Amino acid sequence: MYSIEVKNLTKKFGAFTSVNDVSFAVKKGEIFGFLGANGAGKSTTIKMLCGILEPTSGDALVGGHSIVSAPDKVKLNIGYMSQRFSLYDDLAVGENIDFFGGVYGLEGATFKERKNWVLEISNLKGKEKLLTGSLPGGVKQRLALGTAVIHRPSIVFLDEPTSGVDPLSRRNFWELIHELSSGGTTVFVTTHYLEEAEFCNNIILINAGKLIAEGDSKTLKSKYLDGSIYEIECSDPVKAMEILNHSKYINDTSIFGNKIHISVSKNFSDENLLRTDLQSQNIRIESIAPITPTLEDVFIHLLEKGA
Amino acid sequence: MKIILHIIKKEFLQFKRDPKMLVMVIFAPVIQLIFLGYAATFDVNIVHTAVFDMDRSSGSRAFVEQFEKSGYFSIDYYIHDYEELNTLVNHAKVIVGIVIPRNFEKDMYSGKKPVVQAIFDGSDGNTASIAAGYVQSIFTSYAGEIMQEMISNKGQFVLPAGTLEPETRVWYNPELKTRKFMVPGIVGLLLMLITLILTSLAIVKEKEIGTFEQLIVTPIKPYQLIIGKLVPFTIVGLLATVVVLTAMQVIFNIPVRGSTSFLFVATTIYVLSLLGLGLFVSTISKTQQQAMMLAIFAIMLPMVYLSGFAFPIENMPKSIQYVTYLIPLRYFITIIRGIILKGIGFSQLWVETTVLLLMGIAILLLSSLRFKRKLD
């Protein structure tokens, strides 16, 4: 069944449309990834779904309640972790947990148990007196997550939870998310790290307020890319890109570090054509090889197609 | 209910972590009270004077002596022309120049009625008129003395007529100490500063650092958040009140003629209405900077000028007098001056007290309504 159903959700700020007629649905217990570049409308969407920002038009059912007519009921069933982790920096770890736990009405043995859980998952057992502001990013992040779900909501919204956190911590964090999800919690995550999307059960891609793609990782790659992706390492990537962009058999090119990814059309499989094209312009080729497409490839393809 | 307690606990914990603010908020007012209380006086104690004596007779010197004897006038300059007077006045070195005409003594005794000029720097109207009052008194008593002298010289003794004499009694403040009048007003102002500074930033700060989002996502209801934020501030405000009122009595020797407990209750109501105002500002501002500027320009400054603290409300144009009814400090000043100086109590001040209470409740309700659990 669906935890979240979004119907034609739109948000305008004056003349600027931040979220443009977006519709999708999230299954119960899913890890749902909401991907897009910065400014694409992700945070705005999440805030609307949490009932703290009023949509200009459209509606959504979160946990069965409408965000337009019953936002208060929506809030009772959800947890939210905002982009800035939003804990009180001038409170100690324990004090923050006590506050949010208290505000969600937890007390007695239940509260003690949950508090312990939060401390454990963030590795802060015994460190309750530490000032929250002094914690390193990765630790604070887990603490924020724990505090956000301390009341065991059925749905959890995480807005860019891994921004500015080191890769190891990010990996640990996603393990936590998996734990939550296997426990039956629906997890709705926004991120601009496309490789994290691989961890999600279902993904939507959003750009400039519009939904441009939907599906799981595999589906996205197969649906939107008709041909294969090649990775080329050469002596002058920029010039190479210029040249390749003119070719008929190449759909799009993009730079990845000092390598180039090219998306070729369906029927193409002749590497040597690539070699000759480039070598004739005096570009030395280190390697050419087909690779497994990443979501980034998909995304870029979709963006360029849109443009 | 429990939620409110949690919010209160959080606020206090945050206070604890920022002791600088707390210290400032409680002690800065006392220090300010001391300076301002001693500074605030309308009494014109010393009038810097220049004398331009064109007669230089014993008669003119006797006249000038009257000024010195009065204790109010400090004759700083003896000048020889109007130019000098011009410069002295322009440079704000003297407030008045006494110009005694030639043949002053001769004309006076021969009935030619010489006219002495008292030239005032009129730019400070208040001081000038007070100084003019002093000059007038000196002149009147000197003229009386001379008349008496002349009459006894002519062989008559006392005027066959009586004198009209005003016998003035000043109530509540017999020594006319401005301080007794101003210090209670300053107490009201300082309390206003503290409470507004604390509360106007209360909610906006959370908006700016981002914890506000986290708060409104929870089941906390608006009235719970408002009460939860108000209680700690009220307690701090009351602490400040006690400190400031004590300082007022101890340092300035201004005893409370009326009921101290009523004073405390009235002050609490006043502080509550201010807290409400500050909270309201906090709910309509998006950034702390906006909140501060709004608090200063829309609330603090009007309170300083329109509350009757220094500028009598009776002197204001009717339209502005109507505006002053909206200012909580106006009522509080009437109450605190009434209790301290007049010794009156609730039976005479019930109107003002009730108005303050209603204002406080109204503003708090308004803040509650404005405060939606939404971003915008």
Next chain:
Amino acid sequence: MFSRTRAVAKKEVKQLLRDKRMLFVIFFFPVFLLGVFGYAVNFDVKHIQLGLRDLSRSPESREIVRTLTASEYFDYKMDFTTDDEIRNALDKKLVQCIIVIPEDLTEKLNTRGGKAKLQVLIDGVDGNTATIIMNYIKAASGSLDREFKEKILTRLGISIQMPLGIEPIFWFNPDLKSTWFLIPGLIAMILIVTAVVSVSLTLVREKERGTIEQINVSSINTIELLIGKSLPYIIIALINAAFIILAGYMLFGLVVKGSFVLLFFSTLIFIIASVSMGIFVSVVADSQQVAFTIATFLSLLPSVILSGFIFPIDSMPWAVQIITNVTPAKFFLQALRAIILRGAGLPAFWIQLVYLSMFIIVFLGLATIINRRKSAI
């Protein structure tokens, strides 16, 4: 050097322009408040509510009442018959002044050496107004006394006259309108409060947001940073000052008697001094709340009470007089009054301008030192 300073200034301006509410507050309120306060603040005591108890009911007592109420100083409010009524009325402030005319008025006035005592009760809570009322009464009874004496003596065939006369002349403000005196004070106060509070937040905000590190990492040095940040506020304050003075003229007929060039120059120095104060606060404070507190306490009440705006500095205890030097508003006010009200030239107030410049040096200097220590630029 200039390009970096200009870059900082430009950013500050852009941020300001984006904040429409701030712009509204900064430009609208000063002029608006001047308008309101300008009408509200004055010490000219008129229409004093007068209560009467006439026990004489004679032509003379009626003359007294007529003289008092004919002027705009006193307004007849009510009659009293008992002492309790009088006490009640004063307590409730129904009247500010009560005159009790004795039964034996006529008798005493016609007796050699007789003293007709006019009882005057004044509400002394507002000491200033009470003093002024006392002076009016003294003056009024003085002239009434002369009037009565002349009548009696003329009847008796004796001529007597005052041996000398006094002619009070009031330069610059013949009507003694206190408004004109108070408006420069309003100008000074509005300017300093705006400058100090808005500037005090600039650096602190960057500290709180974390963008200060970005600035520290660039090649800018402290002085360039501080000047760049001050520039927009100085210009805004100047524009405000111009509006306020214009409003002063249009609403209150306040004419600048002296030179506009000197006025501009003095205002500029004062604004820079205030802005330096704000910068100092901004460097010292760690959070916006602390900055707000310090800025308000430093600028608001001191500029009203310690600057000579309302209370004459000469009459304050000498210890407090020394403290009045803490607010630049004091010196600016002296210069302003000299230029606007007296039309004086530079020699009258150049010292004040020097003092103001010292403020700039001290505050900016302190700010630079403290900022360097805090962020090691």
